[in-house]
Amino acid sequence: MVNFGTPWTYAGFTDSHSDSGRIGLRFERGPWQMSGAYFETYVNDINAVLPSNGNRGALSDLESKGWDTSVAYNWASGFVRLNYTRADVKLNNATIGSTAYYLSRPLGDILTLESAWQIDDQWGLGSSAEVAFDKNDAALSLPGYEVVNLYATYRPRTMENLELRLDARNIFDKTYASRSSDGIDSVRVIPLNEPG
Numbered sequence: 001m002v003n004f005g006t007p008w009t010y011a012g013f014t015d016s017h018s019d020s021g022r023i024g025l026r027f028e029r030g031p032w033q034m035s036g037a038y039f040e041t042y043v044n045d046i047n048a049v050l051p052s053n054g055n056r057g058a059l060s061d062l063e064s065k066g067w068d069t070s071v072a073y074n075w076a077s078g079f080v081r082l083n084y085t086r087a088d089v090k091l092n093n094a095t096i097g098s099t100a101y102y103l104s105r106p107l108g109d110i111l112t113l114e115s116a117w118q119i120d121d122q123w124g125l126g127s128s129a130e131v132a133f134d135k136n137d138a139a140l141s142l143p144g145y146e147v148v149n150l151y152a153t154y155r156p157r158t159m160e161n162l163e164l165r166l167d168a169r170n171i172f173d174k175t176y177a178s179r180s181s182d183g184i185d186s187v188r189v190i191p192l193n194e195p196g
Contacts, residue, residue, distance in 0.1 A: 012057030018043040036069040049102045062103060063090045078117040085110050095137040098184045106142060107179050108135035124153040132179050140185050145176035147194070170196045 024037025041064040048058040066087035073080050087107040089096045096106050109132070116126035128149045135142040150168045170176075173196030183189025 006054035008051060008054040008056045010056050012055075012059065013047055014045050014057075014059070016043055016045050016047070031074045033072040033074065034070065036067065038065075038067045040065040046103065060092050060103075062096075063093075064088070064104060066107075077119070078115065080115045081113070083112045083114070085112075095140045097140060097186070098142075098182055099186050099189070101182060105180050106135060106137075106140055106185070108142065109133040110179070122155050122157060126151045126153070142179065142185055143176075145174060147174050147176060148172055170194060172196075 018041065020039070020041040022037055022039040024035060026035040027033070041062075043062040046060045046062055048056050048060070051058055064087060066085065068083065068085040070081060070083045072082070085107070086109045089104045089106055091100055091103060096104050098105060111131040111133075113129045114127070116124065118124045129146065131146045132142075132144050134144040147170050150171055152166045154164045156162060156164075175193055175196070177184045177191035177193050181192055184191045
């Protein structure tokens with residue numbers, strides 16, 4: 001990384017240490033599949049990536065915890081699956097913002113519905129819908145959004161290793177910035193919206 005501003009100092013610069021764990025259950029019976037898991041990750045002593053006043057030795061602690069669940073119904077030619085994920089990320093015990101570059105993103109609660117249908121050995125159709133719920137913590141405000149995608153696939157019988165896919169993303173032309181975008185909770189940043 002090149003620094004054209006304040007000269008960096010490395011006083012206190014050290015190595016980081018992380019601990020993470022995930023525990024969950026999975027159940028399958030006939031066409032039904034269900035799963036759920038809880039996860040936690042801790043990273044201690046992260047050196048400043050974009051240092052204030054050039055102090056690369058400034059240290060931060062990151063904490064990410066949450067859970068995800070999924071239920072799916074499968075049949076011979078397709079499936080329907082519902083996923084729900086909640087992830088809370090904190091930096092130095094405060095909810096992380098979307099300008100904490102290179103560290104993490106404030107995901108919050110996301111619900112996803114997916115489905116697919118293999119019409120025959122050549123043609124397939126599928127769709128997905130994602131709902132990100134409003135996230136309003138003490139110092140953080142992220143608007144929610146809903147987006148729907150469709151796709152079609154084609155596999156030529158004479159070329160078994162080739163699949164052609166046509167995607168139609170954000171079919172209702174919703175104006176939104178993905179939760180993985182930088183600076184979406186900052187008044188100093190103009191969000192980069194997803195294409196319609």
